Amino acid sequence: MSETCKVSSERRGDVAILWTDGYINNQGGEEIAREAYTHLDQGVRALVLNLEKTRIVNSIGISILIEVLEKVMDKKGALAFCGLTPTIDKTFRIMGLAQYAEIFPSQEDALRSVSKPQTA
């Protein structure tokens, strides 16, 4: 596993997909936040975080993801996760991330969900 977490992204309409590769710690979390905020500032409404190349997340990384989630919610947007290992899936559920962001097994499912028209 690489020492530093790499984040890449792609915009599809008003949704941005972010792919992580590596450890989501302080550095990895900051990378995700930077990429996410850039998209949100450019009008993206929803984010899909694909973590299929991440096997470790620590509490600092989780707290940054919570900050990103709060920012998305401030903007009345949506956030979805996909590609989680069973360990990370359970971690997110315990730490409360799954309370406001849905977790999907595949990227397609996540995209389909956040692309639905938002109900008032």
Next chain:
Amino acid sequence: MIPPASATSAALLEELWKRIGAVLEGEGPLPSRITEAAVVAMGAREVTLYLREREAWVRTGEKLAGCVEPGEIPEPLPAGLFVREGELWMPLCADGETHGLLRVLDAPLEQSREHAGLLGFLFGSLVAAHRLGRQVRDAEFELKARLLELESLYDLGLSLGGQLDLSTLADEVLFRSISLTDAGKGSLVLYDKNEVLLERSVGGELLVARDCLAWELPEGGLINNGVCDSPTDGMRDGTCQKYLAVPISVPDRRLGVLAVADKESRDGRVLDFTPTDARLLSLFANQAAAAIQTARLHRDAIEKERIERDLELAATIQRQILPRDLPVVPGLEIAARNRPTRQVGGDYFDLFPLSGGRLAFLVADVSGKGVAAALLVSTVHAAVHLQIDDAKTVADLVARIDRHLQRYAATRKFLTAFFGLLEPDNGTLRYVSAGHNPALLKRASGEIEQLKATGVPLGMFPHSSWKEETVTLERGDLLCVYTDGVSEALDAADEEFGLDRLARLLIPAATTEEICRSVFDAVENFAADVPQYDDQTLLLVRRP
């Protein structure tokens, strides 16, 4: 803080609220709204809000958010409004505690002084509530993190219990250890019989695998929060600032070492590892040790099963090498028997009727046991069958077989053997004993002669030679060739069966077949329930 109560203050508050109420009630993070409201209320060009988070001051704002630089904010903080180097500073207090601080640039000083009390109270109450909210959220986060630790220990126990692949097991332990201690990096080394079996690292190799085995680590782990500027027993030099290492051990030996380093904080500092971290990592190490032990026992069981299958195959091959039927040679009475032990041993006997009514025979005992011994028996069997027709004398046959072994034998084992060539017509026995137990020649008169070794065992030294001896078997004489599984069979008192007992069983009145049976019965009765680890072979030739 005492709230403003005068009519002037109330009017001022009403006037202020008209200007900033909409801002404070708007959307976005509260610190941003307070900052914006302060700009409006004080007519400032720029305002920066500092908040106290845990023990540290944090600068808020879109561009400059983060930890404050040394000297960035005044220390100690004055209780009220003050000016430093042309900048206006306003402590935000509530309940006697300073929760925040405003740095105001280019604001009219008089207006600021006029509004300072009210704004300090208003913003102080807001940041105090904001701070309290964060503290509640942090406490909730901490609780969830502790719950996650407990769940992880439970999950790890479950997943490791069924995990027999050491590589997957190592990853699982390392990833969870790094994650739950908030470490920036981690390494794990596992050993098998003092050899490095497996190394795993995330974020850089922390451990010097070969040095970790002898590293004296306390059972509860070693915390080093000092500066790691010199090589430590098992740690790679210069790879981290602070580390925590725990042994992975079972009561009688070290199975590995687990280490994590450089505990992270949100503000980028490297935090000290705590005794709680050490306890958590030790629990992981204990679970890993149990799982590794299970995986190894499983692997050993599979290996043992494989070896037993090999041995069974080797035993089958060896049984097929031994002659199924004894030759019928006019003028000689022959009996032979082999009793293998459970493990594949290295006894071999063979008989070859040759031209002119002669009989060639041998009894051999290969050193060691198992597949290697069986392979050597197989090699000897092939060599004897290849060379017996070309050999001019018994000694020549032995030398040829030795050369064959020196050249082709896959293992550096040796064997003792008794080779004989008997002419039934006149009873001439030519023999070579290559380091073998003395054969017994029981004369018809009852006298016992020992035919002792005439050279070294085969396959032991290159270019060896063997002396060929000759003895005559008179009518009624009985030759007894055996392996040490017979003469050295042990009873419960560790006493050997011995040559005397064997010699007494060589009864002239009995047939060779009867003697053979009685010897094996006697050895079995002698040993009783004591397990025997050596093959037993007996060859009897009488000239009636």
